[in-house]
Amino acid sequence: MQGLDDLYREVILDHYRTPHGSDALENPAVKVEGFNPLCGDELVMEMSVDADGRITALHIEPNGCSISVASASMLVQQLSGKTLQEAIALKDIFKAVMRGESWPAGQDFGDLEALEGVKNFPVRVKCALLAWMTLEQALAQYDPELAGQVEADDDIEVKTH
């Protein structure tokens, strides 16, 4: 079925079956819990950052549907080793794509591009965004200066530890 094949691409199902970032971190810099009250999906995220402001490791414990798990797994895949600024930039692009915009030309977003089909299923967009909204809070918690660059989403609640 066309719509479904577009949503449940093989790479999404692969991430769902074996998500990246399953190893817990020792002494993470931040630990936050994202929660989507609309559907009950939950996500724990831990992040380690080095002295240069680079994300050295991410750990996620996703508890939700294939889209939210795959999106969280791809986030880990894309952002490990990136700077906090790069993380913010990618997060903004991903949110824009979920709102209906196209991927910026000339850049490769890897597996993440497979999530584009989600935007044709409006009720599932929140699923794809949960990990990224949780990331925003993790960044804001790590460095309050970054808080100005993240915006809260009323439908997704994030608890910090």
Place this chain on the structure above:
Amino acid sequence: MTIDTEAATGASSGSAELDVARIRADFPILQRQVHGKPLVYLDNSATTQRPDAVIDAMSNFYRTSNANVHRGVHLLSEEATDAYEGARAKVAAFLNADSTQSVIFTRNTTESINLVAHAWARRHVRKDDEILLTVMEHHSNLVPWQLLAQERGCKLRFLDIDEAGHLQLENLNEVLNEHTRLVALTHVSNALGTVNAIPTIACAAHSVGAKVLVDGAQGVPHGPVDVQALDCDFYAYSPHKALGPLGIGVLWARRDVLEEMDPFLGGGEMIRDVTLERSTWAAVPHKFEAGTPSVADAVGLGASIDYLEGVGTAQIRQHEVKINEYLLGRLRELPWLTVYGPQDPRDRCSLASFNDNQIHAHDLGTILDQHGLAIRAGHHCAKPLMRRLGVMATARASFYIYNDLDEVDRLVEALFEARKVFGLAT
């Protein structure tokens, strides 16, 4: 206001089996296509569809008799008042209420329960008193009591379920005592389908002097309800879950209990006299109905009761058991599914709450939607029950009088399709 009862007899009340094809013809929305497929509507526990008889009764009211009630001396106002009070009488007879005056119109089950929490419980429940609930309650029969407990310092206790999803009635005497003021529980679970033994529980509750509130949101749709035989003190339900309009709710309470209650909302319609300093209250039930009521919804509710009675509530219950027998049997053919709730088709209403061991309920919901099937996926506003079951969510297919066995087959086919989408063996 006359209601066209001819049109409302989708099935003859004498026959043992529902004539589902004839019933379906009364529901215009069932002609719809969804994603290019004929709609299979299996989200009836959230809200059912409405037959032409209900839609027409409401639109006729707006076209011919619309006016405010209990106010004007003109003919239209009189007709509107008759229609509104006539609907109250229908509800009273439908529930076998002790008096027409003991039926109160609200917005929905949630508001009915909140009305009891405010107007009854705030007068009768004190610090250290206890309210007994169950772990299977919908949030609307939990949160109002949590608010009361915070305010009053009373204690909430909970009756647990067993592995099959039945309430553990053998523990009733441990959780009831002379401090129990109220037992509030659901007639039928919206997430498990369990039909609870209300008379047994009411008898035990009354023996310690507690009142009994029944959340009938899933009770009324699924068979005959007799509030006196149930032996409860309050019964709340939402007509929109039984072919009626959205936007109107019902609270029945025993007349003597109502007489001792404080008002709920203050305003017009609910007063006897008003001075600048104080007011006195109108008689029951108007004391609890402040402001302009939803008259057209009451008219639609009356028409939905005529329709249900035309079909026959006992026949509806038989149809449910027939659906359940087939549904539970077919779902058991799928070894990767866990089906929650009682195994005996007679112990449940016609819904199945289940999980695939590899596919999350939301994914099932999306995949089934693409096949034209509307089901619910999530926590069903019963998060404590989900925790008790050790899951985040379930998929729920809930059937009603216009659903037939072939739609069970469509459900099972779509569950196979979902396995294919996820590349899983069947």
